[in-house]
Amino acid sequence: xxxxxxxxxxxxxxxxxxxxxxxxxxxxxxxxxxxxxxxxxxxxxxxxxxxxxxxxxxx
Amino acid sequence: xxxxxxxxxxxxxxxxxxxxxxxxxxxxxxxxxxxxxxxxxxxxxxxxxxxxxxxxxxxxxxxxxxxxxxxxxxxxxxxxxxxxxxxxxxxxxxxxxxxxxxxxxxxxxxxxxxxxxxxxxxxxxxxxxxxxxxxxxxxxxxxxxxxxxxxxxxxxxxxxxxxxxxxxxxxxxxxxxxxxxxxxxxxxxxxxxxxxxxxxxxxxxxxxxxxxxxxxxxxxxxxxxxxxxxxxxxxxxxxxxxxxxxxxxxxxxxxxxxxxxxxxxxxxxxxxxxxxxxxxxxxxxxxxxxxxxxxxxxxxxxxxxxx
Numbered sequence: 001x002x003x004x005x006x007x008x009x010x011x012x013x014x015x016x017x018x019x020x021x022x023x024x025x026x027x028x029x030x031x032x033x034x035x036x037x038x039x040x041x042x043x044x045x046x047x048x049x050x051x052x053x054x055x056x057x058x059x
Numbered sequence: 060x061x062x063x064x065x066x067x068x069x070x071x072x073x074x075x076x077x078x079x080x081x082x083x084x085x086x087x088x089x090x091x092x093x094x095x096x097x098x099x100x101x102x103x104x105x106x107x108x109x110x111x112x113x114x115x116x117x118x119x120x121x122x123x124x125x126x127x128x129x130x131x132x133x134x135x136x137x138x139x140x141x142x143x144x145x146x147x148x149x150x151x152x153x154x155x156x157x158x159x160x161x162x163x164x165x166x167x168x169x170x171x172x173x174x175x176x177x178x179x180x181x182x183x184x185x186x187x188x189x190x191x192x193x194x195x196x197x198x199x200x201x202x203x204x205x206x207x208x209x210x211x212x213x214x215x216x217x218x219x220x221x222x223x224x225x226x227x228x229x230x231x232x233x234x235x236x237x238x239x240x241x242x243x244x245x246x247x248x249x250x251x252x253x254x255x256x257x258x259x260x261x262x263x264x265x266x267x268x269x270x271x272x273x274x275x276x277x278x279x280x281x282x283x284x285x286x287x288x289x290x291x292x293x294x295x296x297x298x299x300x301x302x303x304x305x306x307x308x309x310x311x312x313x314x315x316x317x318x319x320x321x322x323x324x325x326x327x328x329x330x331x332x333x334x335x336x337x338x339x340x341x342x343x344x345x346x347x348x349x350x351x352x353x354x355x356x357x358x359x360x361x362x363x364x365x366x
Contacts, residue, residue: 035252042303045251047238053251058305 006055065199070122073194080206081114081187088179117187146177162293167283171344182213223339225275226268233265243267245314245321255306262299266322276318281347285311295337297327
């Protein structure tokens with residue numbers, strides 16, 4: 001099963017829970033942070049909506 | 060003069076011819092194509108040596124049996140043991156290097172290759188056995204004929220089926236609707252980063268495989284078969300990705316309602332004709348082929364006849 005290893009968002013009030021949350025100032029910053037996390041963690045970034053990305057680890 | 064010698068040394072002729080034809084059969088079946096497996100030249104030497112042994116074992120069994128030495132048959136069981144080892148060896152090697160492939164072969168494909176390696180040794184043995192049998196039983200030219208015929212037959216055996224036999228392959232456009240990636244109408248995956256979307260838009264190619272029958276539907280749904288397709292296409296056309304880029308993995312998804320298989324590949328060489336050839340030419344895996352329709356038809360008829 002896939003596991004959420006990180007959350008990137010521009011709207012801090014919409015997210016919460018167990019995974020690390022990264023806050024970006026705007027959508028451009030969101031792409032940048034998601035890109036970095038994807039490369040660093042060897043994981044795939046997925047879009048839930050335009051202001052919320054999840055970084056997902058698969059087996 | 061030469062022919063007299065052949066007639067007078069029947070056993071030796073039979074053994075030599077049998078061994079030669081067994082070896083020939085193995086050489087003919089040892090093809091290194093785009094898959095580069097077995098690799099040059101050491102991988103080949105192993106299989107040529109085993110082919111020689113297979114040929115010799117098959118060939119000596121016949122004169123031994125003619126001399127009422129029936130225990131000679133146990134030689135053949137010894138050979139079978141050896142060739143099962145070949146299968147293990149191939150499986151172990153391929154599984155060990157599979158982790159290091161950018162697009163892995165998958166266990167089903169590896170198993171298929173291993174089985175083929177074992178099977179081809181048996182074909183070499185049978186060729187040697189038949190050649191030797193006819194050379195000993197009738198004359199040397201009967202052995203020659205039997206040898207040539209078995210070479211032809213084993214060549215026919217060797218040719219497996221391909222994807223194009225069971226499915227219609229079409230090139231389909233890639234559609235990106237926000238993060239959602241479609242090939243034709245089939246949903247593939249969610250692509251998060253703009254960067255990856257651009258790469259997929261530029262480098263990606265989509266295919267749709269439509270099964271030709273209900274049996275084919277089951278086969279192309281098989282995960283091992285799908286992985287084999289992705290691996291082969293990536294081998295032939297290259298793959299536009301590096302390790303640690305799960306966002307750019309070639310992927311195959313089933314259209315649940317239609318039973319069609321959608322393929323997304325990211326080739327280095329974006330050539331529609333070559334890509335089409337590559338997908339159509341992927342071998343069908345023995346492990347993936349199922350024939351449920353025949354069984355179901357029978358059980359339906361039985362049910363009807365039983366009222």
